[in-house]
Amino acid sequence: MTLSLPVVLLFGVLMFLLIRKGGMKLSHAIVAAFFGFYLASTTFATQINSLDSTIAHLVDSVHP
Secondary structure, eight states: OTTTTHHHHHHHHHHHHHHTOOOOOOOHHHHHHHHHHHHTSHHHHHHHHHHHHHHHHHHHHHOO
16 A cells, blocks of 8 residues: 555644643553554454545545
């Protein structure tokens, strides 16, 4: 998927902003990251990738 790196960067920036400005603790961010890694190894990973692809195609099809 071509949007994987920008999406990862977007979530990284969002996580950074939540830690700095939103009051999210670093421990919460670490738990969320580990949850993401474990979730990627489950059977839900294919559904999440499919949903991600669908959303990417929807965003791509919208022309201003």
